Amino acid sequence: MAEHSITRTPVGRRPGRYVLRAVVTAYLFLLVAWPLYLVGRNALADGFTSLGDILTDPDVTHALRLTVVIAVTAVVINTVFGVGISILLVRYDFPGKRTLNALLDMPLSVSPIVVGLALVLVYGGREGWFGPTLEAAGFQIIFATPGMVLATVFVALPLVIREVVPVLQEIGDEQEQAARSLGANAVQTFRRITLPAIKWGVIYGVVLSLARSLGEFGAVKVVSGNVLGETRTATLVVEEKYLNFDKGGSYATAFLLALVAVACIIVVSVLRPKEDR
Amino acid sequence: MSIEIVNVGKRFGDFVALDDVSVSIPSGRLTALLGPSGGGKSTLLRIIAGLERADVGKVEIEGVDATGLPPQKRNVGFVFQHYAAFKHLTVRRNVAFGLEIRKRPKDEIRRRVDELLALVHLEQFAERLPAQLSGGQRQRMALARALAVEPTVLLLDEPFGALDAKVRKELRDWLRRLHDEVHVTTVFVTHDQEEALEVADEIVVINEGRVEQIGSPDDLYDRPANEFVMRFLGPVTQLGDQLVRPHDLQLFSGGTTGVAARVTRVTRIGFEIRVDVATTGGQPVTVTLTRNEFLALGIAVDSEVRVQLAPGSPSTTVSTPEQRTAEPSLATTTS
Numbered sequence: 001m002a003e004h005s006i007t008r009t010p011v012g013r014r015p016g017r018y019v020l021r022a023v024v025t026a027y028l029f030l031l032v033a034w035p036l037y038l039v040g041r042n043a044l045a046d047g048f049t050s051l052g053d054i055l056t057d058p059d060v061t062h063a064l065r066l067t068v069v070i071a072v073t074a075v076v077i078n079t080v081f082g083v084g085i086s087i088l089l090v091r092y093d094f095p096g097k098r099t100l101n102a103l104l105d106m107p108l109s110v111s112p113i114v115v116g117l118a119l120v121l122v123y124g125g126r127e128g129w130f131g132p133t134l135e136a137a138g139f140q141i142i143f144a145t146p147g148m149v150l151a152t153v154f155v156a157l158p159l160v161i162r163e164v165v166p167v168l169q170e171i172g173d174e175q176e177q178a179a180r181s182l183g184a185n186a187v188q189t190f191r192r193i194t195l196p197a198i199k200w201g202v203i204y205g206v207v208l209s210l211a212r213s214l215g216e217f218g219a220v221k222v223v224s225g226n227v228l229g230e231t232r233t234a235t236l237v238v239e240e241k242y243l244n245f246d247k248g249g250s251y252a253t254a255f256l257l258a259l260v261a262v263a264c265i266i267v268v269s270v271l272r273p274k275e276d277r
Numbered sequence: 278m279s280i281e282i283v284n285v286g287k288r289f290g291d292f293v294a295l296d297d298v299s300v301s302i303p304s305g306r307l308t309a310l311l312g313p314s315g316g317g318k319s320t321l322l323r324i325i326a327g328l329e330r331a332d333v334g335k336v337e338i339e340g341v342d343a344t345g346l347p348p349q350k351r352n353v354g355f356v357f358q359h360y361a362a363f364k365h366l367t368v369r370r371n372v373a374f375g376l377e378i379r380k381r382p383k384d385e386i387r388r389r390v391d392e393l394l395a396l397v398h399l400e401q402f403a404e405r406l407p408a409q410l411s412g413g414q415r416q417r418m419a420l421a422r423a424l425a426v427e428p429t430v431l432l433l434d435e436p437f438g439a440l441d442a443k444v445r446k447e448l449r450d451w452l453r454r455l456h457d458e459v460h461v462t463t464v465f466v467t468h469d470q471e472e473a474l475e476v477a478d479e480i481v482v483i484n485e486g487r488v489e490q491i492g493s494p495d496d497l498y499d500r501p502a503n504e505f506v507m508r509f510l511g512p513v514t515q516l517g518d519q520l521v522r523p524h525d526l527q528l529f530s531g532g533t534t535g536v537a538a539r540v541t542r543v544t545r546i547g548f549e550i551r552v553d554v555a556t557t558g559g560q561p562v563t564v565t566l567t568r569n570e571f572l573a574l575g576i577a578v579d580s581e582v583r584v585q586l587a588p589g590s591p592s593t594t595v596s597t598p599e600q601r602t603a604e605p606s607l608a609t610t611t612s
Binding site for chain 2: 174175178184185188196
């Protein structure tokens with residue numbers, strides 16, 4: 001009897017539910033699916049020639065390679081520090097914890113272009129606060145790969161942390177304490193207990209960071225100097241080609257970037273059910 | 278003496294969890310730290326394990342000063358209320374954890390784990406994940422895991438607190454039998470006085486960060502050091518200014534012994550009869566009798582009776598301020 005009443009109640013709400021569903025679908029379609037589809041269609045408008053062109057253009061392939069190098073480096077740095085900071089935030093109490101917590105959300109709220117300018121102010125080779133010192137020691141940060149990595153690390157900083165912190169909070173520290181009482185030191189406890197427990201959170205954070213890092217534009221544009229064949233990344237190529245009326249090339253490059261993002265989303269959705277287990 | 282706790286103090290902010298606590302816990306015995314929630318008993322256990330650092334004082338385990346040692350160097354087994362099972366490892370790997378950390382040979386680990394799984398009756402669950410076990414099974418696994426490293430002391434923090442009443446009772450008996458087999462010095466925390474009285478060789482009563490009394494279950498029950506211990510260990514009622522156990526009171530239907538009273542209520546609870554009486558001074562007193570005692574008296578509501586404490590029964594003098602306010606009326610009853 002109880003089951004009957006449960007299955008019956010939604011009947012009255014059904015029309016409302018369908019309207020809501022239609023609105024959401026239309027919204028996502030117009031905002032996400034259709035524009036992305038059009039990018040793909042434009043990229044493949046004349047078959048694979050545009051794609052072929054950009055993949056044989058040494059400047060573009062250099063940009064793609066540079067993008068991958070920067071993104072992977074940034075993700076590695078963000079993963080190591082992200083997991084470290086997450087553990088610090090969840091497992092330890094210290095003065096200024098709330099401030100640190102708030103600061104960690106800054107990269108999400110500050111425009112990337114501001115981040116780029118700020119980095120130039122600090123690490124700029126000529127007028128930066130710290131840059132001239134580094135330049136004198138032989139390290140060029142701004143207008144070189146390190147600066148672009150820095151900018152990318154900055155904008156993607158919170159992604160791993162925001163994935164890992166809730167997982168760490170949920171698992172609690174009893175398993176870690178149990179491991180300690182069984183003779184494991186800090187490193188053994190982290191490797192054997194904490195890491196397997198937060199594994200899916202870390203992977204999810206890494207995928208998100210990777211997608212964000214590959215697509216970073218504003219901050220990188222400011223600090224890169226945008227030198228063809230040297231410090232130009234894939235997103236900068238898209239802009240350059242678009243502004244130079246090379247629509248085919250810009251759509252093809254944009255399509256490649258979108259493809260990677262879609263691949264990331266597929267990876268995440270494949271991982272998700274395992275995370276729930 | 279296996280564990281010496283000397284003048285240990287611990288604060289969490291303004292809250293005093295432990296206030297100058299000194300306890301000696303004997304080797305090879307089963308000791309209970311008993312007290313109400315928030316009384317500091319779990320904190321004391323965690324300080325022994327090294328999971329918490331004492332602000333002041335000293336902890337010695339088997340003659341070794343452990344005050345500054347991290348938990349992994351103390352060789353203690355710790356069992357948590359909520360099992361703290363390693364969720365991603367099978368039961369076998371959970372139990373093997375401590376041995377793997379100690380880099381014991383593979384076949385030795387296998388043999389030892391098999392032994393322990395047999396000891397806790399989990400042989401057929403060796404390849405399961407903790408999520409596939411019941412609460413009682415998980416706690417037995419946690420116990421096997423703690424015993425695997427052959428700890429000098431085994432510490433259990435409210436080990437049966439998260440289990441339902443029936444399983445709790447079974448595990449309680451089982452822990453007692455296990456201890457009789459393994460003989461490792463064991464300390465367990467509980468707020469359940471029945472559990473402590475039933476399982477422990479020795480009970481340390483802790484309240485508001487202080488030790489109220491240390492002794493065997495009989496000591497505590499028969500010779501409570503103060504009102505708190507008396508109240509915490511079982512039902513109490515007040516006769517005059519004395520706190521006594523309701524089943525230690527005797528009723529007489531006539532004579533001149535004891536205090537005159539009138540029966541106000543008779544309640545039958547299973548095999549025992551609870552008789553509420555009011556003394557001539559108006560003090561309510563509860564007396565529990567067996568069915569036979571009650572029938573032999575032949576009393577009913579409104580019967581005139583005399584109440585007296587059975588000779589040699591434990592009692593303590595009421596001293597808390599709330600109780601003192603009732604004193605004027607007591608004075609008239611005793612006179």
